[in-house]
Each structure stands twice: as C-alpha cells, then as structure tokens.
Amino acid sequence: MNFQLTKEQELVRKMVREFAVNDVEPIAAEIDKEHRFPVENVKKMGQYGLLGVPFPTELGGAGGDHISYAITVEELSRVCASTGVICSAHTSLCAWPIWAWGTEEQKQKYMIPLAKGEKLGAFGLTEPNAGTDAAGQQTRAVDMGDHWLINGAKVFITNGGYADTFVVMAMTDKSKGTRGGISAFIVEKGYEGFSIGKTEDKMGICASSTTELIFQNCKVPKENLLGKVGDGFKVAMSTLDGGRIGIASQALGIAQGAFDVTVEYMKSRKQFGKKLSQMEALQFEIADMKTRIEAARLMIYKAADMKDKHLAYGPQSAMAKLFAAETAMYVTTKAVQLHGGYGYTKDYPVERMMRDAKITEIYEGTSEVQKIVIAASVFGK
Amino acid sequence: MSFKIIVCAKQVPDTNEIKIDPVKKTLIREGVPSILNHDDANALEEALKIKDQYPDTHVTVVTMGPPQAKDMLLECLAMGADEGVLVSDRAVGGSDTWATSNALAAAIHKLGGCDLLFAGRQAIDGDTAQVGPQLAEKLGLPQVTYVTEFKIDSNMKDITVKRAMEDGYELIKIQAPCMLTAIKELNKPRYMSINGIFGLKNKEIKVWNAKDIEVDLATVGLDASPTNVYRSFTPVPKGKGKMIEADTDTELAQKLLINLKAKHVI
Numbered sequence: 001m002n003f004q005l006t007k008e009q010e011l012v013r014k015m016v017r018e019f020a021v022n023d024v025e026p027i028a029a030e031i032d033k034e035h036r037f038p039v040e041n042v043k044k045m046g047q048y049g050l051l052g053v054p055f056p057t058e059l060g061g062a063g064g065d066h067i068s069y070a071i072t073v074e075e076l077s078r079v080c081a082s083t084g085v086i087c088s089a090h091t092s093l094c095a096w097p098i099w100a101w102g103t104e105e106q107k108q109k110y111m112i113p114l115a116k117g118e119k120l121g122a123f124g125l126t127e128p129n130a131g132t133d134a135a136g137q138q139t140r141a142v143d144m145g146d147h148w149l150i151n152g153a154k155v156f157i158t159n160g161g162y163a164d165t166f167v168v169m170a171m172t173d174k175s176k177g178t179r180g181g182i183s184a185f186i187v188e189k190g191y192e193g194f195s196i197g198k199t200e201d202k203m204g205i206c207a208s209s210t211t212e213l214i215f216q217n218c219k220v221p222k223e224n225l226l227g228k229v230g231d232g233f234k235v236a237m238s239t240l241d242g243g244r245i246g247i248a249s250q251a252l253g254i255a256q257g258a259f260d261v262t263v264e265y266m267k268s269r270k271q272f273g274k275k276l277s278q279m280e281a282l283q284f285e286i287a288d289m290k291t292r293i294e295a296a297r298l299m300i301y302k303a304a305d306m307k308d309k310h311l312a313y314g315p316q317s318a319m320a321k322l323f324a325a326e327t328a329m330y331v332t333t334k335a336v337q338l339h340g341g342y343g344y345t346k347d348y349p350v351e352r353m354m355r356d357a358k359i360t361e362i363y364e365g366t367s368e369v370q371k372i373v374i375a376a377s378v379f380g381k
Numbered sequence: 382m383s384f385k386i387i388v389c390a391k392q393v394p395d396t397n398e399i400k401i402d403p404v405k406k407t408l409i410r411e412g413v414p415s416i417l418n419h420d421d422a423n424a425l426e427e428a429l430k431i432k433d434q435y436p437d438t439h440v441t442v443v444t445m446g447p448p449q450a451k452d453m454l455l456e457c458l459a460m461g462a463d464e465g466v467l468v469s470d471r472a473v474g475g476s477d478t479w480a481t482s483n484a485l486a487a488a489i490h491k492l493g494g495c496d497l498l499f500a501g502r503q504a505i506d507g508d509t510a511q512v513g514p515q516l517a518e519k520l521g522l523p524q525v526t527y528v529t530e531f532k533i534d535s536n537m538k539d540i541t542v543k544r545a546m547e548d549g550y551e552l553i554k555i556q557a558p559c560m561l562t563a564i565k566e567l568n569k570p571r572y573m574s575i576n577g578i579f580g581l582k583n584k585e586i587k588v589w590n591a592k593d594i595e596v597d598l599a600t601v602g603l604d605a606s607p608t609n610v611y612r613s614f615t616p617v618p619k620g621k622g623k624m625i626e627a628d629t630d631t632e633l634a635q636k637l638l639i640n641l642k643a644k645h646v647i
Contacts, residue, residue, distance in 0.1 A: 008578050011459060015573040049575030062575035072575070 046117015077253025094121025160211030420501025475603030
C-alpha cells in the first residue's frame with residue numbers, strides 16, 4: 001500500500017493546475033454566464049494531451065494512468081466544472097469504450113484522433129423514457145444487410161453540440177430485453193439522418209454542451225457496430241463504471257475549488273473586529289469540509305488504481321462517486337454560507353460552484369442509482 | 382547530423398514568496414517552492430520552437446545546482462527537451478558568476494559544443510545577467526543579449542534577432558554558432574505536456590560532478606570566486622508621496638517648485 005503520488009502524477013497535477021489557472025479560470029465566469037462552450041481551451045487540452053491521459057501512446061494517448069486522469073479532471077474542475085466534464089465525457093464515455101470494445105480498425109480510425117484530442121467524443125445512452133433503466137430504450141437499430149438503420153432520439157448528451165464521434169446505444173432485438181437486446185454503435189457527426197436537437201438550458205455546468213441527438217433513418221456502416229450484436233448493455237455498464245471516476249473527480253475538483261477560495265476569503269474578511277479565519281465556529285466548518293474532501297480524494301484514487309490494476313472496481317467507483325458528489329454539495333453550500341451575502345452573488349465563484357455541484361449527484365447515475373450498485377455488491381443482484 | 386541546441390537554465394526560488402532573514406541577512410529558502418527561472422523558460426521555448434519546425438534538432442538543458450535541481454530538468458524534458466545535464470558537486474558550490482560560467486563552459490565543452498546556445502537574460506534570484514555573456518566569451522561564441530525576436534533561416538546558419546534596448550531595438554544578423562539570451566517578450570513558454578510527462582522514462586538526465594566535466598578545480602567554487610555577496614537586505618520602503626493640489630496649472634507648478642527647493646532637490 002502506498003499513498004504517495006508518483007513523480008509523474010505530481011507533475012500531471014502541476015501541469016494541469018498551471019493550465020487551469022492561466023487559461024481556464026480567467027474565462028470560467030464568462031463562459032458560464034454566456035453559456036459558451038470553450039472551444040479554444042478544448043483545442044489546447046488536446047494539444048497538451050489532456051484528452052487522452054489514460055490511453056497508450058500507440059493509440060494516440062499520453063501513456064498515463066487513471067489516477068493521472070482523475071487528477072486532470074479534478075484540477076480542471078477546481079476552477080471550471082464545465083471544462084472538467086468536457087474532458088471526462090470525452091475520455092471516459094467515448095474514447096474508453098472504443099479502446100475497450102473496439103476492433104483494431106475502429107481503434108485506428110476513431111480512437112487515435114480522440115486520444116490526440118483532434119476529435120471530440122460523446123456518449124448516447126439516455127432517452128426521454130430510459131436513463132439508467134436501459135430496458136426502456138426506444139431507439140432502434142435494424143440490420144439492413146449492408147448497413148444499420150437507426151431511428152430514435154437521445155437526451156442530455158454531454159458534448160453533444162461539439163462532438164465529432166458518438167458511441168450510441170440502440171435496441172437491436174427487443175425480445176431479448178436489456179441484456180442481449182441492446183447494441184452499441186459508433187456514429188460520426190454528419191452521417192445522413194443524424195442531427196443535433198435541442199440544447200438544454202441548465203442550472204449549472206452552463207458552458208458544457210448538453211443536447212438531444214436525433215436519428216431519422218440514420219445509416220450507420222456495418223463495421224461501426226461496437227462489440228458484438230447484443231453487447232450494448234455490457235458496453236454501457238462497463239463504460240459507466242469508469243465514467244463515475246471522472247464525475248467523482250469533477251465533484252472533488254468543485255469541492256476543492258470552493259474550499260480554496262473560501263479559505264482565502266476567510267483570511268481577509270473581518271467582522272466584529274476579527275478575521276473570519278480567527279473564529280473557532282467557522283474554523284470547525286473548514287475542518288469538516290477539508291476532512292470530507294480528503295476522504296473523497298482517497299476513495300477516487302483507490303477506484304482509479306483498481307481500474308489500472310484490472311480489479312473489479314464497479315462498487316468502489318460507485319461509492320467514490322456517491323461520496324464525492326455529496327461532498328461537492330456539502331462543501332459548496334457551506335462555502336456560499338461562509339461568504340455570506342457575497343457568496344450569493346455572481347461576483348464570487350462559489351455561487352457558480354454550488355450550481356455546478358448539483359449535477360454530480362444526478363448524471364452518470366444518480367446518487368440513488370449508486371446506492372443500488374453498492375447495495376447489490378453487498379446483497380447480490 | 383542534427384542541429385544541436387544547448388539551453389542553460391537555473392532552478393530558482395519563487396520570488397513571489399521570498400523573504401530575507403532579518404538577522405542572517407540571507408534568503409530564507411525553507412518552504413519556498415523552487416521553479417524554472419522565468420527567462421530560462423523563454424530560452425527553452427525558443428529552442429523547442431526550432432525543434433517543432435525542424436524535428437532533426439536536439440535540445441539539451443544544462444544546469445548547475447544541488448541534486449534537487451533535477452526536478453527542474455524533469456519539467457524541461459516534459460516540455461519537450463531531449464536530455465538534461467545537471468552539474469552537481471560540493472566543489473562547485475558557492476560559485477559566483479565567473480566560477481559558474483567556468484563550470485558550465487566545461488560541461489558544454491564535454492557535450493561537444495553546440496550550434497546554438499540559449500540562456501535566459503538573468504536569474505530572478507541573483508539578477509546579474511552575467512553568466513550567459515561570460516559563457517559566450519569562454520566558449521568563443523558571438524553573442525546577442527536581450528533577444529526579443531528570433532528567426533533562423535532554413536540553412537540553419539543565418540539568424541536574425543531583434544535586441545531590446547532601453548529606448549528602442551537593434552536588428553542584428555548573426556550566424557550560428559552563437560549565444561543568445563532570452564527575455565520574456567521573446568515568447569510565451571509552453572506547459573509541460575501529459576505525453577511529455579509520461580515520456581520521461583525514455584529520456585536521460587546526466588548528473589556530472591567536477592571530475593566528469595574536467596574543470597580546473599582552482600576556477601570553481603566559493604574560494605575561486607572573485608566576487609562575493611557582501612550583504613543582503615530588504616530595501617527600506619520610501620516614504621509616502623505628497624500630493625500637491627492647486628486650482629490652476631501655474632499655481633501647481635509654483636507649489637511644486639517651492640517644495641523641491643525646500644528639499645534642496647533643485
């Protein structure tokens with residue numbers, strides 16, 4: 001057991017923090033207000049290897065590990081949760097399943113440009129009537145002999161408006177139900193019959209793009225089936241296990257960011273002739289916040305380490321995501337409280353951070369779904 | 382044959398956090414983070430830009446310092462340099478600029494020289510701006526300091542640089558091999574890349590002692606240094622400025638004149 005980061009992991013934190021502080025933080029409030037996807041920073045993230053951290057260099061990745069990936073999302077989210085989730089959805093939900101389930105040809109064609117950050121990825125599972133309950137999938141893919149024909153719609157797709165490559169789930173045989181009835185496909189932007197629908201107007205992570213995907217007789221080449229026919233549920237579930245590490249890291253980053261600005265605020269803000277940092281009742285709040293953040297970090301890094309070691313990490317990543325998301329809500333709510341009236345204004349970043357934190361309890365499996373996963377590991381399915 | 386660039390860099394304390402011990406009058410280094418000297422980062426960036434354009438370029442970063450200066454070299458390699466050399470030996474400790482340039486010149490000689498030698502203008506701890514020029518003299522290279530723009534011809538020989546002056550600039554044509562010192566206006570240094578960080582295991586940092594660089598021990602170290610720091614101190618802050626107010630410009634000028642005369646400034 002070793003709780004020390006490696007030299008490389010320390011350098012990853014240093015590098016991503018420098019990038020985040022110099023390039024991401026200065027525009028975080030502005031892109032939140034304008035609901036603007038930070039195209040310029042996403043391009044830079046690709047150039048510096050931030051969009052392919054855990055993948056091998058032969059496939060265009062940086063040759064890193066999943067703890068480094070977690071650190072990357074954490075440090076980005078410390079200053080801008082929208083930028084953090086762009087990296088997380090791209091890496092965990094699109095590049096990863098192609099890496100894990102793709103054929104050699106699919107990896108060459110799709111994985112390399114994704115890992116290099118030349119292309120952006122997204123993942124389409126959720127539908128209006130089927131989120132985690134994948135059995136309700138209404139999007140259908142029909143084998144037409146020389147191609148697949150997809151019809152249906154997806155909602156709440158992160159990166160939807162800016163992605164080039166999509167991993168999409170569709171029902172191929174309803175009679176087989178969830179397991180065996182769903183298949184995964186790689187869909188490119190620009191395919192005939194594929195379009196982007198409504199862009200959601202959200203409470204938080206406003207600079208990320210969340211859209212509908214619409215398939216109207218969308219023709220997908222036969223070779224774009226990801227995994228075998230009927231593997232879709234397995235592809236989706238294995239992908240979400242890893243995705244939870246990304247979202248947990250995003251939640252951790254939000255909490256750490258809110259914590260850091262609150263500590264600085266308390267050192268300068270004076271009331272009743274004393275700095276807030278000198279008041280014991282408020283110091284105790286900070287102690288609670290720091291303790292939870294540290295616990296969340298350890299749980300996330302453990303899940304990431306287990307993933308790197310190819311251990312069964314599903315329940316661990318569910319626990320990490322559940323706890324980190326609750327920590328993000330707890331810490332950002334306290335951070336706003338400690339800022340008083342100023343914290344409720346958009347002049348201070350904690351207002352944005354509190355809005356951003358909420359989504360981490362909802363997407364890639366709500367906290368309740370994480371509890372189902374965790375409980376199933378205790379009592380069996 | 383590849384184009385060889387050597388960049389001289391220094392690990393320095395982050396001056397944003399620097400304090401001077403009021404009793405010992407020396408810099409308090411404990412707990413102060415160490416960083417790659419800013420101007421040296423600009424020097425490295427310019428070398429890496431040449432490598433971006435002409436991939437058959439080999440960039441070596443050379444530094445002298447304590448063993449922990451290796452951390453700075455790792456960052457240089459993660460930015461894209463090909464190899465690092467750390468000259469580290471008690472025998473060279475306490476060197477002033479003259480002794481430092483003797484040791485670095487020996488290390489560069491040992492590396493077989495180079496086609497282009499880059500250094501930062503000056504280090505933020507000593508602020509002398511002497512080591513680069515001294516190196517050029519000792520290696521017999523022509524030099525241009527305060528480089529704010531740099532262009533090399535595809536023949537890898539003809540170089541045009543813009544040299545910042547206090548009141549303008551000089552446009553200078555020079556040929557490789559030569560020595561140039563970079564200032565912050567030259568470029569914006571890149572970050573390390575994640576690929577660079579995980580590629581570190583394939584790159585080498587050579588750690589050389591005084592014997593390795595075959596330097597005359599009488600020319601390095603504290604005892605060989607012709608200069609030494611007499612005293613370090615925090616300058617006493619000047620008093621607050623005095624605001625002069627008046628209704629008209631003429632009256633304002635008169636009041637100013639009276640004040641200056643009273644203080645015997647004029």
